[in-house]
Amino acid sequence: MKPAGRTFIISGGCSGLGLATARDLHQAGAYVVLLDRNEDAGHAAIKELGEEKAKFLQADVTETSSIKAAIKSTVEWIQQTGAALGGVVAAAGIAFPGKVYNARTNSPVSMSSVDAVMTVNVRGTIDLVRLAVPHLINNTPFTADGERGVLILVASSAAFDGQPGQLAYSASKGAIVSMTLPLARDLARYGIRVVTIAPSLFESEMTRNLSAKARESLERVMEFPVRAGKPEEFSSLVMHSISNSMLNGTVLRLDGAMRMPSKM
Structure with missing residues (x-):
């Protein structure tokens, strides 16, 4: 599938890996909708x-009503652009x-922090996908194979x-x-593909807060290249995943052969 003339929704789209992806898609002639909390x-x-x-x-993405409103606005924009x-x-x-377990405080991990991570990373992903899928299914196929869209x-x-x-x-x-x-x-019958990318240490808002000790520990186990990945290296794999129809139901590690160490 060619991205030009199509619309892509990107959550976390205003920084790091999401913004790099938006830039590449935009340059390729796609329309991009950036979802983010940071105004x-x-x-x-x-x-x-x-x-x-x-x-x-x-x-x-932790609020279904917020995602629904974003999808509604996206559909209205698509009606204007035709993309x-x-x-x-x-x-x-x-x-x-x-x-x-934290030995210093003699206490277990806080469930509020666990819930926050699971809510954004898992629930937020599923909620966004499930609300977008009906609009992909309604597409006229883009390719001779009957492809109607892709989820990254x-x-x-x-x-x-x-x-x-x-x-x-x-x-x-x-x-x-x-x-x-x-x-x-689930989505194969509708011509919708699913590709997951699993990056290692990449330059992003999340990794920017790593301590020097943590970063040095990670760099010691890097094979090649010995550096954090660049956002545009992530986005280039997104672009390939969109255009290569044989990529489906798979997880692509993007890590330069790095394996996380068990100790810092």
């Missing part, structure tokens, strides 16, 4: 991309580090080799990995 970042992104083929919608919904990139995500999910290498303190984050990203195949099987 200032949203206005900055639209100022950069221009209003003709980019739209910012302030949305919170059918081509897919969703579910890039919104958070991480609250915390071991299951974002997991993490932590789904496979999570570190101490990544209990909730690894669980949430493991859920994204596990839902990939059944989601693809």
Whole structure:
């Protein structure tokens, strides 16, 4: 499927991996709808991309009503532009580090932090996808194979080799990995593909807060290249996943052969 002339919804679209994806899609001639809670970042992104083929919608993926409103606004915009919904990139995500037991405070991990991570990363992804899918199903097929759209999910290498303190984050990203195949099987009859990308350490809002000690620990186990991934390296894989129809029901590790260490 070619992205040009299609509309793509990107959650977490105003920073990091989401914004890099929006830039590449926009450059390829696609219309992009950026969902984000950060209004200032949203206005900055639209100022950069221009209003003709980019739209910012302030949305919170933890609230169904907020997603529904964003989908409604997207559909109304599509009716104006004539650019059918081509897919969703579910890039919104958070991480609250915390071991299951904290010896210093003699207390278990806070369930409020676990709930927050699971709500954004898992529930938010499923909710966005399920509300967008009916609009993809209604598309006239884009290709001779009958393709009607693509869903790009974002997991993490932590789904496979999570570190101490990544209990909730690894669980949430493991859920994204596990839902990939059944989601693809659910939607195969409609010509909708599902691809999950699992990046390792990438330059993003989330990793910017890492301590120097944590970053050095991760760099020691990098194979090649010995650096954090760049957002545009992530977005280039998104672009390939959109255009390559044989990518479906699969999880693509994007990690330069890096495996997370068990100790910092």
